[in-house]
Amino acid sequence: xxxxxxxxxxxxxxxxxxxxxxxxxxxxxxxxxxxxxxxxxxxxxxxxxxxxxxxxxxxxxxxxxxxxxx
Numbered sequence: 001x002x003x004x005x006x007x008x009x010x011x012x013x014x015x016x017x018x019x020x021x022x023x024x025x026x027x028x029x030x031x032x033x034x035x036x037x038x039x040x041x042x043x044x045x046x047x048x049x050x051x052x053x054x055x056x057x058x059x060x061x062x063x064x065x066x067x068x069x070x
Contacts, residue, residue, distance in 0.1 A: 002026075003047065010036075012043045033066060041065055 001014045003026035012026060036044070041061040045052055050068050052061060 010040050012040055012047070014047055033062060033069075036062070036065070 001016060003012055004015055004018060004023040005012045005026050007022045007024055009022075013023075015023075018025065038058050038061060041058065042052070044065055045061065045068075048065075048068055050064055052064055056064075
């Protein structure tokens with residue numbers, strides 16, 4: 001499975017193949033971690049199987065993301 005990001009909403013999903021439309025492969029984008037939204041961070045953490053508190057602040061989510069992104 002590969003990660004795809006919607007260029008309009010920023011949502012990241014995992015799918016077998018590109019969905020067309022506004023979806024682009026994540027690995028072809030340079031993503032600056034600090035610019036990720038809370039929704040994007042939560043989606044990425046979910047994809048990585050990392051647990052986080054539902055009411056976690058962006059800084060906490062970003063720290064978790066960076067520590068597991070490697």
